[in-house]
Amino acid sequence: xxxxxxxxxxxxxxxxxxxxxxxxxxxxxxxxxxxxxxxxxxxxxxxxxxxxxxxxxxxxxxxxxxxxxxxxxxxxxxxxxxxxxxxxxxxxxxxxxxxxxxxxxxxxxxxxxxxxxxxxxxxxxxxxxxxxxxxxxxxxxxxxxxxxxxxxxxxxxxxxxxxxxxxxxxxxxxxxxxxxxxxxxxxxxxxxxxxxxxxxxxxxxxxxxxxxxxxx
Amino acid sequence: xxxxxxxxxxxxxxxxxxxxxxxxxxxxxxxxxxxxxxxxxxxxxxxxxxxxxxxxxxxxxxxxxxxxxxxxxxxxxxxxxxxxxxxxxxxxxxxxxxxxxxxxxxxxxxxxxxxxxxxxxxxxxxxxxxxxxxxxxxxxxxxxxxxxxxxxxxxxxxxxxxxxxxxxxxxxxxxxxxxxxxxxxxxxxxxxxxxxxxxxxxxxxxxxxxxxxxxxxxxx
Amino acid sequence: xxxxxxxxxxxxxxxxxxxxxxxxxxxxxxxxxxxxxxxxxxxxxxxxxxxxxxxxxxxxxxxxxxxxxxxxxxxxxxxxxxxxxxxxxxxxxxxxxxxxxxxxxxxxxxxxxxxxxxxxxxxxxxxxxxxxxxxxxxxxxxxxxxxxxxxxxxxxxxxxxxxxxxxxxxxxxxxxxxxxxxxxxxxxxxxxxxxxxxxxxxxxxxxxxxxxxxxxxxxxxxxxxxxxxxxxxxxxxxxxxxx
Numbered sequence: 001x002x003x004x005x006x007x008x009x010x011x012x013x014x015x016x017x018x019x020x021x022x023x024x025x026x027x028x029x030x031x032x033x034x035x036x037x038x039x040x041x042x043x044x045x046x047x048x049x050x051x052x053x054x055x056x057x058x059x060x061x062x063x064x065x066x067x068x069x070x071x072x073x074x075x076x077x078x079x080x081x082x083x084x085x086x087x088x089x090x091x092x093x094x095x096x097x098x099x100x101x102x103x104x105x106x107x108x109x110x111x112x113x114x115x116x117x118x119x120x121x122x123x124x125x126x127x128x129x130x131x132x133x134x135x136x137x138x139x140x141x142x143x144x145x146x147x148x149x150x151x152x153x154x155x156x157x158x159x160x161x162x163x164x165x166x167x168x169x170x171x172x173x174x175x176x177x178x179x180x181x182x183x184x185x186x187x188x189x190x191x192x193x194x195x196x197x198x199x200x201x202x203x204x205x206x207x208x209x210x211x212x213x214x215x216x
Numbered sequence: 217x218x219x220x221x222x223x224x225x226x227x228x229x230x231x232x233x234x235x236x237x238x239x240x241x242x243x244x245x246x247x248x249x250x251x252x253x254x255x256x257x258x259x260x261x262x263x264x265x266x267x268x269x270x271x272x273x274x275x276x277x278x279x280x281x282x283x284x285x286x287x288x289x290x291x292x293x294x295x296x297x298x299x300x301x302x303x304x305x306x307x308x309x310x311x312x313x314x315x316x317x318x319x320x321x322x323x324x325x326x327x328x329x330x331x332x333x334x335x336x337x338x339x340x341x342x343x344x345x346x347x348x349x350x351x352x353x354x355x356x357x358x359x360x361x362x363x364x365x366x367x368x369x370x371x372x373x374x375x376x377x378x379x380x381x382x383x384x385x386x387x388x389x390x391x392x393x394x395x396x397x398x399x400x401x402x403x404x405x406x407x408x409x410x411x412x413x414x415x416x417x418x419x420x421x422x423x424x425x426x427x428x429x430x431x432x433x434x435x436x
Numbered sequence: 437x438x439x440x441x442x443x444x445x446x447x448x449x450x451x452x453x454x455x456x457x458x459x460x461x462x463x464x465x466x467x468x469x470x471x472x473x474x475x476x477x478x479x480x481x482x483x484x485x486x487x488x489x490x491x492x493x494x495x496x497x498x499x500x501x502x503x504x505x506x507x508x509x510x511x512x513x514x515x516x517x518x519x520x521x522x523x524x525x526x527x528x529x530x531x532x533x534x535x536x537x538x539x540x541x542x543x544x545x546x547x548x549x550x551x552x553x554x555x556x557x558x559x560x561x562x563x564x565x566x567x568x569x570x571x572x573x574x575x576x577x578x579x580x581x582x583x584x585x586x587x588x589x590x591x592x593x594x595x596x597x598x599x600x601x602x603x604x605x606x607x608x609x610x611x612x613x614x615x616x617x618x619x620x621x622x623x624x625x626x627x628x629x630x631x632x633x634x635x636x637x638x639x640x641x642x643x644x645x646x647x648x649x650x651x652x653x654x655x656x657x658x659x660x661x662x663x664x665x666x667x668x669x670x671x672x673x674x675x676x677x678x679x
Contacts, residue, residue, distance in 0.1 A: 062372075062418040064379035066390060067411040074403035119525035119584075122486060123539035123591060124514035133538060137529045152282065159284035163383060170287060183294035191283045191291060198282035 006185070009176055013189055016172030021197070023168065024155045027090055031097025031154070038102040040131060043109055053102070060099035066160050068092045073164045089161035097154055104146045108139040145212055149205035152198045159194070169193060223405050229396045236392025237413060243306075243388060244375045244421075247313035251374070252367070254314060255321025259359075260351060262322065263329045273322060280319035286380045288312050293384045309381040309388075317374045324366050328359030361433045368425040372418050379414070389413060438497075439464045439626050440485065440595060445494035447480060454480050455491065456650035462643070464594075467627045469637035469658060472647035473673065478630045481647070482597050485628065486510075486517040499594055515543065518588030522600040524580045526572040526587070532559065533568040536587045544591070558586035562616050578609030582616055589620075596620065598629040614640075634674070638662050646670045 042053040060068065073088035112135050120130040162171035173190035177183045226233070258277075262270045280288065292315075293308035303311065332355050340350035360367075382390035393410040397403040440462040447455040454477045462468055470478045483489040485496055487503055487510045496503040501513055527535050537555035540546045546554065559565050562582040572580050581601055588596060598617065602610040614633065618640050621627055631637060637644060637658050644658040646669075654661060654670050665671040 059415065062376070062415045063411040064376040064390070064414055066379040066382075067407055067414060070393075070407040071404065071411060074397075074407060078404055113525075115521060115523050115525035116527065118488060119519075119521065119527070119587075121488065122514055122517075122519040123587070124511045124543045125539060126511065126543075129542045133542060134527055138527075156284040159286050160380070162286075170284065170290075173287070173290070177290075177294060182298070183290070184296070184298040187287060187291040187295045191279075191287050194283045194287060195279065199278065202278070202282055 005180060005182070009180065009182070009186060010189055012176055013169060013172050013186075013193060016167060017169045017193055017197075019166070020155070020158050020168040020170075023086075023089060023093065023158045023161060023166070024151075024197075027093035027097055027158070028151055028154050030090070030094040032101055034094060034098035035101035035105065038098055039105050039109065040128070042102060042106050043131070044127060057099045057103055060096050061103070065092070065096055065157055066163065068096055069160055069164050085161065085165035085167075088164055089158070089166045093154065093157055093161070096157065097150075100150055100153070101147065104150060105139065105143050108143040108146075109135055111142055112138050142212065145205055145208040148201060148208060152201045152205070155197050155201070156194070221405050222402055223409065225400045225402045226396065226406060226409060229392075229399070232392045232396060233389070233410070233413075236387060236389040237417075239387050239391075240375075240378055240389040240417070243309060243313065243378055243381070243386075244371075247310055247317060247374065247378075248371050250310070250314040251317025252321050252325075254318030255325050256356070258318060258322030259325035259329055260356075262326050264347065264351065277319045277322055280316055281323075285312070285316055285377050286383065288316060289380060289384060305381075305384050305386040308384060309378070309386040312381070313374060313378060316377070317370065320370050320374075321367060324363050324370060325359060327366075328361075328363035329355055331362050332358045364429050364433065368422065368429070371425065372421050375421055376414060376418060438462055439466075439499055440628070441495075441497040442481075442485070443495045445481065445484060445491055445496065447477075447484065447489065447491040447493075454650055455484070457494070458647075458650075458652055459494075460645060460652060460655070462595075462626065462628065464626055465624050466643055467621045467641045468629065468643045468645060469641040470628065470630045470645045470647060471632070471634070471637060471673070472653075476647040477650045478647045479599055482599050482628060482630050485595075485597060486514055486519055488519075511543075515591055516594045517597060518591055518593035518595070519597045519599065520581070520584050520588050520601045522604050524572070524577075524584045524604075526580055526584055528572050531569050531571055532564065532575070532583050535572070535583060536590050539587070540590050554590050555586075558590045559583070561589065561619075562586045563612075576609060577605045578612045581605065581609075581613045585613070585616055585620075595626045595628065598627065598631070600630050600632065602631070602633055634662070646673065648673075 038053050038056065041049045042057075044050060069088060069092045072092040073083060073085070076083040076088060076091070116134055116138065117130065120134045125133070158166075158168055159170040162168050162174065165171070167175075169190055173186050177186045180186065258273050262273045265273075289308065289312040292312045293303060293305070296303065336354050336358070337350055340354045345353070378388060379390040381388050382394060385391065389410055393406050397406040400406070438461040440460075442458060442460045442462075445455050445458040446453070456477075458477070458481055460468075470481065472478050480489055484491045485498065485503065491504070498513060499516055501516075503510075503513060527538070530538065533552070533555045536558050537546075537551040540554050541548065541551040556565065556568070559568055562585055564579060564582055564586065567575060567579060567583070572583070575583065584601075585596075601617075602613050605613065610633070614636050617627065617629070618636075621640050629637075629641075639658075641658040644654075644656060644661045645652055646654040646661070646667075648669050654665065654667055661670065662674055665674055
C-alpha cells in the first residue's frame with residue numbers, strides 16, 4: 001500500500017516537472033532576448049537611455065519576484081486580456097530574468113578593454129556594429145559561466161508561479177500533499193527533483209568558471 | 217477602456233500594511249543575525265574542520281542552493297510536523313530563512329576566509345595563538361571585510377525572498393497585501409504599493425549595510 | 437591649403453589644463469612628428485583630431501570638416517582619419533585578414549570579395565600577406581602593429597594618426613614598423629605621429645612640433661631644429677633623448 005502511494009506521488013510529480021522545465025526554458029530564452037536588447041541600451045552612452053535601463057533593472061532586482069508575479073497576473077487583467085497563470089508567469093519571469101541577465105552581461109562588456117572600443121570608433125563603425133562585431137563576441141566567452149549559473153535561479157523562480165495557479169512541480173506537490181497528507185515524503189521528493197534539475201546546471205557553471213579562469 | 221487606478225482605497229488599511237512591514241523587517245533582522253552566525257560557523261567548519269564535516273556542510277550548502285526557498289519553507293512547516301516537530305508560522309519562517317541564508321553565507325564567508333593570506337595564519341600560530349584565537353582575531357575580520365559587499369547583497373536577496381512566507385500565513389507585508397486586496401478588490405494598486413515598499417526596504421537596507429560597513433571596517 | 441588646421445586648441449581634464457592654446461597647420465603629404473615630455477599634451481592633441489577626446493576651446497578642421505561641429509557625424513570624419521594605437525588594439529577574436537576587412541565590409545558596405553581584396557592589398561603593403569589567417573595572439577608585437585596599420589589603411593584615410601606606435605615594442609621590433617611608416621610617407625600619406633623615435637623624426641619627418649607644458653614650444657624642419665634648438669627646453673629634451 002505504501003509503495004503504491006509512493007509511485008503515484010512520484011509519477012505525478014514527474015509529470016508536472018515537464019511544465020517546470022518548459023517554463024524555465026521559455027522564460028530563460030525570452031528573458032535573454034529582452035536582456036540583450038536592454039544591454040544595447042544600457043551601454044549606449046546615451047544618458048536617458050542608460051538611466052531608464054538602470055531604473056528598470058533596479059525595479060526588477062529590488063522587488064520580490066512574487067510581487068512581480070502578482071502585478072502581472074492582476075495587471076494584465078486590467079487591459080481586458082484574459083490572463084492565465086501561464087501567461088502571467090511567463091511575462092513576470094521574462095522581465096525578471098532580463099533584468100538580471102542584462103546586469104550580468106553588462107559586467108562582461110565592462111571587462112572588455114577600452115582600447116577595443118577606441119579602435120572600432122576610429123574605424124568609423126556605428127555603435128551597433130561595434131557591439132555586434134567587436135565587443136559582444138569577446139564578452140560572450142566571459143559571459144557563459146555566470147549566465148549558466150543564473151539559469152539555476154530561473155528554475156527555482158518557476159516554483160513561485162505555483163502561487164498564482166500555474167501547475168508546476170511545486171503546485172503538484174501542494175496538491176498531492178492535500179490529497180495524501182504525506183508532506184514529509186511529498187516535499188522531500190519535490191526537493192529531490194528540483195535538486196536533480198539544478199545541481200547539474202550549478203556544477204556545469206562551476207566547471208565553466210574554473211575553465212575560464214585557467215584559460216585567462 | 218481606461219481602468220482608473222484607485223490608490224485611495226488602500227488608506228483605511230494603512231495599519232495592516234504597517235504591521236506587515238514591521239513583521240518583514242523584524243523577520244529579516246532576526247534571520248540575518250542567525251543566518252550569518254550559522255554561516256560563520258559553517259565556513260569555519262568547512263575550512264578548519266575535519267574532512268567529514270566539510271563534506272557534510274558541503275551537502276547542506278548544495279541542497280539549499282539547488283532547491284527553491286518555497287519548497288524549503290513548505291518542508292519545514294508542513295513536513296516536519298509529520299515527524300513530530302510542530303512549529304508556528306513565524307518560527308517556521310525564521311527557521312527557513314536562517315537555514316537558507318546560512319547556506320549562502322557559508323560559501324560567501326568561506327571564500328573570504330580562503331582569501332586571507334596563508335602567512336597571516338602562520339604568523340598567528342607562531343605567536344602561540346590557539347586555532348580559535350587565530351580564527352577570531354586574525355582571519356574572520358579580514359574575511360568579512362573582503363566579502364562584505366557580497367554578503368550585503370545576499371541579505372537583500374533573502375529579505376526580498378521573505379515575501380514567500382506569506383504562503384504559510386506568516387503575517388508579513390505580502391500577507392497584508394493579500395488580505396487587503398481580498399477586501400477591497402484593488403489587487404493591482406495594492407501589489408504596486410507593496411512592491412514599492414519592498415523596493416524602499418531594499419534601498420534602505422543596502423544603505424544601512426553600507427553605512428554599518430564603513431563604521432566597522434576602516435577604509436583599507 | 438592645410439589638410440589639418442588646428443587653431444588655439446584648449447583642453448582641461450577637470451582642474452588640470454592640458455592644452456593651453458595649440459595652433460598648427462598641416463599640409464597634405466606632410467609627415468609631422470610631435471615630440472615632448474610625458475604630460476606635455478601630445479597624445480591628447482592627437483586624440484582631439486579624430487574626436488576621441490573632446491576639447492573646450494579653439495577649432496580643428498580636417499579636410500574642411502569642423503571636428504567639433506560634426507560631433508554627431510564623427511563617423512564621417514573617421515572614414516578620412518585613421519589611427520594606430522600604442523597598444524595595437526587588434527580584435528583578438530578575428531584573424532589578421534578579418535581584422536583588416538571588418539571596417540570596409542561593415543562601414544563602407546563593400547562586398548565580401550572586394551573587402552577581401554582590399555585586405556590582401558593592405559597586408560601586402562605591410563609585408564604580412566603570409567599571416568592573413570593567423571590570430572593576433574600568434575603574432576609578435578611588431579607584426580601586430582603592422583596589421584593595425586593595415587587595418588587603418590584599409591579605409592583609405594587622408595590622414596593617419598600614430599599614437600606612440602613603437603613605444604610598446606621590444607627594441608628589435610621597432611624597425612619593421614618604422615620601415616612601413618616610412619614607405620607610407622614616401623607614398624605621399626599625410627602622417628601625424630606622436631613619437632619618441634628621434635632619429636625617425638629627424639630623417640623622415642617634414643615638420644617637427646615640440647610640445648612643452650601644453651603649448652607648441654618650437655616648430656619647424658626636424659633636421660634644423662635638432663641641430664640648432666632655439667629654446668633651452670628643446671635643447672635639454674634633445675640632449676637627453678638622442679643617443
